Amino acid sequence: MQRLLNWFTQVYAVGILNLRTLPQRFGSSAATVVGVAGVVMVFVAVLSIGEGFRATLTETGSPATALVMRTGADTEMMSLVSLEDSRIIQDAPGIGRTPSNGPLASPEMLVLVDVPKISTGTAANVPLRGVTPVAFEVRPKLKMVAGRKFVPGRNEIIVGAGALREFAGLQMGDTKQWGRTDWIVVGVFTDGGSVAESEIWADLNVLQGAYNRGTIVSDVYARLVSPGDFEKFKAALTTDPRLSVRVVRETEYFAEQSTTLTNIVTRLGFLIAAMMGVGAVFGAINTMYSAVATRTREIATLRALGFGGGPVVISVVAESILLALVGGLIGGTIAYVVFNGYHASTINWRSFSQVAFAFRVTPALLIQGFVYSVAIGLVGGVFPAVRAARTSVAAALREL
Amino acid sequence: MRFMPLIWGSLRRKRVRTFFTLLSIIVAFLMFGYLAAVRSAFDIGVQIAGVDRLVLTHKTSIILPLPLSYQDRIANVPGVVDVANATWFGGIYQDPKNFFAQMAVDPERYLRLYPEFLIPEEQKKTWMADRTGAIVGRYLVDKYHWKIGDRIPLTSPWQKKDGSNTWEFTIDGIYDGATKTTDTTQFIFHWKYLDEARTRRNGYVGWYIIRISPPDQAPEIVKRIDGIFANSDNETKTSTEKAFMQGFAKQVGNIGAIITAILSVVFFVILLVAGNTMMQSMRERITELAVLKTLGFSNSLILTLVLCESLLMALLGGALGLSLAWLLISRGDPTNGALPIFFMPTSSAVMGVVITLLLGLATGTLPAVQAMRLRVVEALRRA
Secondary structure (H helix, E strand, C coil): CHHHHHHHHHHHHHHHHHHHCHHHHHHHHHHHHHHHHHHHHHHHHHHHHHHHHHHHHHHCCCCCEEEEEECCCCCHHHCCECHHHHHHHHCCCCECECCCCCECEEEEEEEEEEEEECCCCCEEEEEEEEECCHHHHHCCCCEEEEECCCCCCCCEEEEEHHHHHHECCCCCCCEEEECCEEEEEEEEEECCCCHHHHCEEEEHHHHHHHCCCCCCECEEEEEECCHHHHHHHHHHHHCCCCCCEEEEEHHHHHHHHHHHHHHHHHHHHHHHHHHHHHHHHHHHHHHHHHHHHHCHHHHHHHHHHCCCHHHHHHHHHHHHHHHHHHHHHHHHHHHHHHHCCCEEEEEECCCCEEEEEECCCCHHHHHHHHHHHHHHHHHHHHHHHHHHHHCCHHHHHHCC | CCCHHHHHHHHCCCHHHHHHHHHHHHHHHHHHHHHHHHHHHHCHHHHHCCCCEEEEEECCCCCCCEECCHHHHHHCCCCEEEEEEEEECCCECCCCCCCCEEEEECHHHHHHHCCCEECCHHHHHHHHHCCCEEEEEHHHHHHHCCCCCCEEEEECCCCECCCCCEEEEEEEEEEEECCCCCCCCEEEEEHHHHHHHECCCCCEECEEEEEECCHHHHHHHHHHHHHHHCCCCCCEEEEEHHHHHHHHHHHHCCHHHHHHHHHHHHHHHHHHHHHHHHHHHHHHCHHHHHHHHHHCCCHHHHHHHHHHHHHHHHHHHHHHHHHHHHHHHCCCCCCCCCCCCCCCCHHHHHHHHHHHHHHHHHHHHHHHHHHHHCCHHHHHHHC
16 A cells, blocks of 8 residues: 555656756647647537538428338439328328317428528529428428418518528518519528528419429428327338338438438548648657657656656657647637637538538537547657656666 | 748757747647648549539438429530430438438430549449449548459349349449549449339430530530529539539538638637747847847848748758658548548648748848847946
8 A cells, every 4th residue: 555655646746847957848848739730620510510511401300200202212302292192191090180180281392592601602402392381381391481481372481591691692572583473581490500501482282383394393391290190101101112212210311311421521531630630740759859858867767766667758758648638628718719610601512502500619519629639648758758668767867 | 041040040049939839839830731731632523623523412301303304405515525314313322320421323425424434444344344343432441341243232222123122233333533632432333224124304414524625615515504494393503613612612601711710729829829839039139139239240241140040940840840740641531431532732732831931021020120229338237
């Protein structure tokens, strides 16, 4: 017990000595801190793109909402459902009711329109969704934040907050010409940060007319009584011989849609972070080697006095980890302050349409960054520490 | 050059330190080379766009179809040399995750417009004669291990007249790209098969590809073509293939800016690390430098020696880093399918070398100037 206590005291003493002499090695220590800060900042920033995109697409979907599309369609854009089919779908079991006892099933039509993207000035594919009034009840989080909803039958559109931010010419009162029709913006809406905020909405019948679609829609959004009703809802529709449809939960559909981009960002992000991390490790090793080199005499004196090799190693590694952790904290904080909530939009490769999202620095990401910085500090400190402990005392004292 | 041993010797003074600084520089250039390939891959559509090709889509929205009857009218426009059509199929092969471009085309015309798709003559003949046949690019063959003769089923929202949504194709040929940047990720089949069997949009195609001559008259020809269809039921928007691809690239976002930002951070950090090492190394050698001066080495010679030392380190690190990047890049697409054309552009390699030199100069200048200005007496006293 006495030996253990003794050992801890030694570690503490050497550790304090290291820290007290840190100002002497300010230059190289600062270099390590900055290096690790840079690594963690880039790591967190790049991965926050994927997190933000994924969050917009997945966390905002509801497991109680189901999409019914044509068999074989992997996106709403490619799907076509006839009027009779949408009526059959509306009668399926499990669907919730509106206050006026109608089914909570919304037939919708999704097309793409060309709108200039503000950040690049060039045209982008923005989703234009034709809906009926029940669509607003199928999406409980949706609310108007400016203006009013469109009046059915009129060439009016409402824009999502994300679309308004990213694309040009969608202010209240602006007119857009698509095809032979002029549309006027009458309102702005939000939907809890979901992908609907990247869309423009119009009246279904007017849109069908403008695009010569007759009475065909893309799909039906159904709000079920509870998430557990999904199975019976799906079974009823897929076994119906009159229909040829694919039924999927909104959450699953969004997850499918986001895989390509999240995949790219995550893989590239980790690759970049790995390479930077390796570089940072070398930087840290360098710093610690020089840290040890300038204190060769001190360390040798300590050892001559009786301090064990172990405490020396631990104190050097601890110093390295401390420097790296400080760097990690700085890098993480900068990443959070600068990047969290940063708005951007990009193309969803699956449906070729734009999705507005915000970079998202999550606590999990920050923790990953810190762990990474500790790892860098650890690896960076080990070799110099061991070397410091192994040099024979006499040789070290001789090094003036 | 006769001072090479001196420079070499000073680098080997603290071998461990030199080694690790070198490693940091190697990593920085590894990142540079690799990210240059990533940036190029995102942009690739723009780079491989044909100089004499135009793309014609529906003006209102890219997803609206165009009548096949437009084809002959386009062909009659002065400046138009050839026209082909294509239609997006959007089918699923086994799993929605297996995404690749499937296009229904007019076979003769499409291959004429894309001469960079190389296919053996007999395979081409078989395909022309086989209504349900398809030719696929080398990339798809490698990824899914297909062979000629395989029957590939695709589920698609296009419903066939018999009520099913499954379309079957036979692989009649495999095409390769003329250059390493040619797109070999396409699955191409007969439009007639699609149009005859589908229940709607019959007589319509997705978009047109037009070859013009001479290429520099593109703006006028574009105006002419769009003018013919203005005010019709299906207005058109024609652009050069390059502008069309750029539009898509821009929709992804400013990848170039992001990568430049990352690389700036990386190089800034490396600069700090390497610069710091050089300064430290100089500080340790003040006595030696003073001795050299006493021996008669001129100030400018000392400056050159120090600069050469940092340049040597930078060049060594840069060369190794770029070579490693090249090796890593040749292992292929890191995103498993999203960036099929992946290689290091020569311009980036050249830029890498330039940056190496700049790095060497930047890290060496301050210590070199300090060394040059050293006053012998003070320096020797400091020891």
